[in-house]
Amino acid sequence: MLTSKYNQDRAEKLVQRLTEQPQSSQAGVMANDLLAEFQLGYPLENLRPLLHSENPDVADVGAWIASELGTWGEQLLPDVLPLLRHPAKNVRFSVIDCILLWATDGAELSAAIKLTEDSESSVRWKAMDFLSLATRDQLQLALSYLDEVEPNSTHVRGLRWLLSWDASDANAVKAALQNENALLRKYAVVAASRMAKADREPLSYAASVKDPDVQNFAKSSIRLLKD
Amino acid sequence: MVVEKGKENEQIKILYMVPSRDQSGKFHSPKGESLPDHVPDEWTRDDLEHARDELRESIKRRNEVAAQKGEEAKHRDRIRREEQLLRQVEKKLSGS
Numbered sequence: 676m677l678t679s680k681y682n683q684d685r686a687e688k689l690v691q692r693l694t695e696q697p698q699s700s701q702a703g704v705m706a707n708d709l710l711a712e713f714q715l716g717y718p719l720e721n722l723r724p725l726l727h728s729e730n731p732d733v734a735d736v737g738a739w740i741a742s743e744l745g746t747w748g749e750q751l752l753p754d755v756l757p758l759l760r761h762p763a764k765n766v767r768f769s770v771i772d773c774i775l776l777w778a779t780d781g782a783e784l785s786a787a788i789k790l791t792e793d794s795e796s797s798v799r800w801k802a803m804d805f806l807s808l809a810t811r812d813q814l815q816l817a818l819s820y821l822d823e824v825e826p827n828s829t830h831v832r833g834l835r836w837l838l839s840w841d842a843s844d845a846n847a848v849k850a851a852l853q854n855e856n857a858l859l860r861k862y863a864v865v866a867a868s869r870m871a872k873a874d875r876e877p878l879s880y881a882a883s884v885k886d887p888d889v890q891n892f893a894k895s896s897i898r899l900l901k902d
Numbered sequence: 903m904v905v906e907k908g909k910e911n912e913q914i915k916i917l918y919m920v921p922s923r924d925q926s927g928k929f930h931s932p933k934g935e936s937l938p939d940h941v942p943d944e945w946t947r948d949d950l951e952h953a954r955d956e957l958r959e960s961i962k963r964r965n966e967v968a969a970q971k972g973e974e975a976k977h978r979d980r981i982r983r984e985e986q987l988l989r990q991v992e993k994k995l996s997g998s
Contacts, residue, residue, distance in 0.1 A: 680934070703975025707983060711936035739976050745930035768971055772926040800970045808925055895966050 679716035686712035690721060697732035710740050719744075719751055726754045731763040738769035749777040759786050764795040771801045775808060781820025784813050788830060791861050796888065803861055803892045806837070807868040814838055833862035842866040848877040852884050864889045868896040875900065918942075920949045922956050929960035929984055937983055941990045950995050957988040 689709040693702060713719060725737030738758055741751055755770045755777075767790060774787040790802035806814075818834040825831065836859070841847035848870065851863035864884075867877035878900075881893035919932040931937055945953065964981045968974070 700975075703977075703979040706976035707979045710980075714931055714934070714936040716934060736976065739974070742926075743928070743930075743980070745924050745928075745933075747933045765971060765974070772928070775926055776924060797971050808927065810925075891970075895970065899962060899966055 681712045681715040681717040683717070686717040686721065690725070693736050694725065694728065694730075694733055697730065697736050702736070706736050706740060710743050713740065713744065719748060722751065723754055726751070726758065731761070731766065734758070734761060735763055735765050735769070738766045738773075742769040742772040746776050748773065752777045752783070756783060756786065759790065764793075764798050767793065767795075767798050768801045771798075771805050775805055775813075778813070781816040781818070784809070784817040785821050785830065788817055788834070792858065796891070799861075799888055800892055800895070803865055803868075803888070806862070806865040807896070811838065829856060829858045833859055837862050837866055837869075843870050843873075845870075845874050845877050849880050852877070852881050852889065857886065857888070860884070860886050860889050861892075864892050864896075867893065871896060871900055918944060920945060920953050922952070923960050927960065927963040929956055938987060939983075941987070941994050945994075947995070950991050954988065954991045954995065957984055957991065960984055961988065 686709065689705050689712065692699070693705055693709060696702065699705075709717075713722065722737055722740060725733050726741065728734045728737065738755065738761075741748055741755055744751075752773070755773045758766050758770045759774070761767055761770075771787050771790065774783055778784045778787070787802060787805050790798050791806070793799050793802065809817075814834055814837060818831065818838065821828050821831050821834065836842055836851065841851070842862075843866070848863055848866045851866065852860055854860050854863065864878075864881045867881045871878045875897070878893050878896055881889055882897060884890055884893070919935075921929055921931045921935075921937070924930050929937075941950070941953075961981060961984050964977065964984070968977055968981070971977070
């Protein structure tokens with residue numbers, strides 16, 4: 676049986692200080708110290724005031740801590756889902772990992788996938804990262820949902836292709852990287868990343884494609900593969 | 903897993919979990935534990951090697967996230983903590 680090892684007084688003071696001074700020079704250390712308190716059993720409901728704060732810097736701290744909790748933070752899913760539309764890009768970025776670990780239905784998963792079209796390049800990268808790490812079951816759930824509510828969406832085409840045999844065929848992936856549709860090119864580089872442990876060639880090819888998002892994602896995937 | 907002798911010399915198996923990366927590629931402690939600030943005494947050589955490999959991959963991914971997202975003090979501090987644990991694990995593996 677797990678026993679609570681957190682320090683209530685310390686945790687409360689950290690919440691207060693981070694709420695009052697989210698950009699202080701010690702905020703990085705304090706956020707990690709507060710994360711440790713949550714990991715030691717400080718009730719997760721105490722993260723909600725940060726997640727729902729109107730101060731974007733405070734919400735950013737809350738979203739980052741949520742993204743570091745791992746699978747056992749899933750009770751916060753209803754709190755983080757609306758943050759996929761938060762005006763602060765770093766909040767949207769952080770909660771994508773929460774969706775990856777906690778989401779259980781197609782609507783939730785497809786909300787993260789749609790951030791491949793976000794206005795911020797960092798968030799688009801993170802959404803592509805989400806697609807590259809999602810299980811086939813998660814991709815299938817998102818496809819089933821979108822096929823029902825938005826059958827004409829390009830995401831339906833992209834997800835269906837990503838789940839097809841073509842998405843693990845090097846030549847088919849390289850051809851898809853030349854697609855005229857920018858969103859479908861993103862699905863192609865995700866496919867190249869997903870198959871890279873077996874065959875890196877499509878990813879190397881993607882790194883030379885003249886599409887900044889595709890090229891950046893391919894290069895970052897190559898860096899992550901290196902020892 | 904640790905195996906200890908009980909009062910009657912019976913074997914008592916004490917289960918523990920070595921932190922690992924999750925689906926997002928980040929190193930996490932099991933529920934109820936924070937990131938260790940020192941190498942737990944019960945970790946075996948296999949545990950140390952597992953933790954070393956997981957930490958290396960986690961740190962690599964976190965550095966890539968920092969490159970894409972932009973530098974953040976909280977993320978940088980997390981990397982610092984994982985690097986510190988990795989150094990301790992590597993030191994223990996080297997026998998020094």
